[in-house]
Amino acid sequence: MKSNAGVYVHIPYCLSKCSYCDFVSSRIDNTFEEYINLLEQEIYLWKSKSSINVDVDTIFFGGGTPSLLSPVQLDRILSRIVKTFAITNNCEISIESNPDTLNIEKLKDYKKIGINRISIGVQTLDDSILKEMNRRHSATQAIRSVLDAYNAGFTNINCDFILGLPSETRATIDNNIKAISELPITHVSTYFLTLSPNVPLSKRLQNNDIMLPTENSTIINWETMVNKLKDMGFTHYEISNYAKKNMECRHNLHYWNLDQWFGIGIASTGNLLTEDKNLKTLKRYTNFKKFSEYKESVKNGLLPEETFELVNGVKKVNEECMLGLRLINEGIPYSFVKNEYKVEHLLENGYIKFINDSIENNYEKHAQEKRIGLTEKGVLVSNQVISSLFID
Ligand code: SF4
Known part of the structure; x- marks a missing residue:
């Protein structure tokens, strides 16, 4: 599709x-x-x-x-x-x-x-x-x-x-x-x-x-x-x-949904699925930053890619986690985050919340169906909150 x-x-x-x-x-x-x-x-x-x-x-x-x-x-x-x-x-x-x-x-x-x-x-x-x-x-x-x-x-x-x-x-x-x-x-x-x-x-x-x-x-x-x-x-x-x-x-x-995009022009970054569609590996490339190198590549009929990295496995999960949490009303599935102790700590201190949840104090019982997102307090320290949820 x-x-x-x-x-x-x-x-x-x-x-x-x-x-x-x-x-x-x-x-x-x-x-x-x-x-x-x-x-x-x-x-x-x-x-x-x-x-x-x-x-x-x-x-x-x-x-x-x-x-x-x-x-x-x-x-x-x-x-x-x-x-x-x-x-x-x-x-x-x-x-x-x-x-x-x-x-x-x-x-x-x-x-x-x-x-x-x-x-x-x-x-x-x-x-x-x-x-x-x-x-x-x-x-x-x-x-x-x-x-x-x-x-x-x-x-x-x-x-x-x-x-x-x-x-x-x-x-x-x-x-x-x-x-x-x-x-x-x-x-x-x-x-x-x-x-x-x-x-x-x-x-x-x-x-x-x-x-x-x-x-x-x-x-x-x-x-x-x-x-x-x-x-x-x-x-x-x-x-x-x-x-x-x-x-x-x-x-x-x-970007926030980690979809695909083409990056065109000097220093642009693109994000495209590789042939390996089953594993859903993304290739993230960055174009040349120097005009002369960019020009030479394009003139030679080559896409002006200077570097690239593959995004899959734990790296991809962490990116999905980081980007999902940026979307205030969408967040990420609770089941996505493996360290329950850290999640509990962040919930209790008001940095994250269950989204659309009227039973916030009963989160353990309903954990599997729930999504978590940042509170306003959490937005202010979002970098720390998000990185603390990364899988090592
Ligand atoms: S110098 Fe930087 S901040 Fe100013 S207009 Fe250009 S890109 Fe924007």
Whole structure:
């Protein structure tokens, strides 16, 4: 039977670098147009892989800043995807964007060529913090982009926010929440600021040029945001994601459900079943990160895979456990986790709960039929909770 899969296309270019960013992206240069040609060629290379029998039901342009692509460039890549893979009628086609690269005409053209979901990098609606983060847009521009997207016909609009930013206060969060309540946003992603040591913001912190809010106030701000989003009708469906009814990101659900997806472009990762279908072994590959190596491979007619690993056995079970627990309302079967002592401890301390269970205090008796999931307390320490449930 055919299964559904996603296609991820990486656009590793930005207009400038944000001060906290450690993603694979570089300043846009004269390789940009050539890269788009290479993407088309890479996609075409999949055409000969007839053994991969899937229907593509999500396509995601991520970055970097994919909204640097003109509608014509985007259409070229999309057309190549459509000619190469079997695409479902209701395919979700998403693009990540930054407000300074959007305008109403471009958004209307994106809509015309088939993009039906837009993700806008808002991060915060405080102009001084945006400046500190070296973001290229203002709060007003971010709000304008959401309205432009809506007026261009987008009904599936995500906004990304970061929590724990320098100088963030309760007023910053209240302002963000107020804007979300007033705008036609159907999906919200919130991430805690995490900094690798080599980004400019880390250096400024080390020099005491800026201060981060305390962990305690960030947690309170997060709890406020979670509760307010719920009041507005968003479901907290994944550790960092909230959606109005039926507006979950179907592409990201492929990742969390450990489904199959193709990774296209520099540094992209793909996840595909091997021939060994009975054992359901997945092959996870990562493309070359250097432009020159990526280009050479594609030009030679070879998929630009730099490394790969096989995901099966205990490794796969642990991944299913980790990813399943990220999905707040789905969780994982209780029987999936072997160390009952650890589960009991986490249940008793309120880090996990039985999902849809009215008999939480009687879990041992009903253990076999039950699923467990993170509580809100558990979400805050999800890495520790999830890793403690791994099978050794
Ligand atoms: S726009 Fe996104 S990918 Fe580009 S530098 Fe900023 S945070 Fe990084």
